[in-house]
Amino acid sequence: MLESTVAAIRPLDEAAMAAARELQGRLTKPAGSLGALEPLSVRLAGLAGGCPPPLPEPAAVAIFAGDHGVHAQGVTPWPQEVTAQMIGNFLAGGAVVNAFARQAGASVTVVDVGVATPLPADGGGDPAGPRLVRANVRTGTRDLTVTAALTRDEARTAVQTGIRVAGELVDGGAGILITGDMGIGNTTPAAALIAAFTGVDPAEATGRGTGVDDETYARKVDVVRAALNRHTLDPADPLGVLAAVGGLEHAALCGLILGAAARRVPVLLDGVIAVSAALAAAAFAPDAVGAMVAGHRSAEPGATAALRHLGLDPLIDLGLRLGEGTGALLALPVVTGAVRVLHEVATFDAAGVAEK
């Protein structure tokens, strides 16, 4: 399933992109006046294979949750149980991601791919409310400073879970997928993935996550450096890199991105966890980048290194460092606006407006 998904990922459609560029030039506005929205609309036409591309509606957020053996190294001040507790909060609709999803009209799907502590009971209430998918591969990764975080089989199972969730959401009518994550400690494997795929130094890849103090930050950089030294990491073997230093939610997010790209549906990337997973997806299938839209620039420095490597410019930059899918959800109206222009704005001809 991983191999067939990767094989299904194709380049953007040049004819659709040319049509979108040509249409942009005839709309009642100075050429280029919509800045980054114009190339975005062109790219989405290329992804859809037609102009105008469909409006990216409805949106579906998939929050992949997992725990991390590296938590034992003291890389975050938060107890591991917070991962499971926040799942309860997501299902009850009380987290920031829920507030932003309601605002954007997006559905919320929470996927347990690797939570270590018992989950709260399913909400079971509102059928339109947040939904829980139970797909636990193992109860947290192993400590990546000691051994590989995952076996290749475990990493593959998590990637395939992400592909499956993407397929289900697209079959359910989603016009855009949004990446979300929850996993106490998960900025540490994200930094290791970013260092492995981009080649930046662990100090540049590593940030303060939930907001660690100077002492914890120094330890976190040492942990990422130790992980990079401990494992042989070949960026041409993304499954091997995900297994050695990744997390179950990172692997599943990689799958979600690959699944979206294979179905030619855009995937709006959130913060540092999402972009670290996007590096793995691009290593599996370079053309998957065509389906990626960088929602925002996380305050985590590794996110900027990853976006540079992917050649993506984030749509908004608000200093967010939360995850869950929050930054991507805030960027959603920008993506919709970029496409709506191609659907609704009059041409100079049709509106009787004189050209320069």
Ligand SMILES: Cc1cc2ncn([C@H]3O[C@H](COP(=O)(O)O)[C@@H](O)[C@H]3O)c2cc1C
């Ligand atoms: C209450 C709470 C809600 C969150 N929502 C997302 N994260 C974010 O912070 C965690 C990563 O940061 P670190 O690597 O420093 O632990 C992840 O769970 C991520 O989703 C949260 C963290 C907390 C504490």
Ligand SMILES: O=C(O)c1cccnc1
């Ligand atoms: O950029 C993110 O997604 C992020 C940053 C800090 C903590 N958790 C997530």
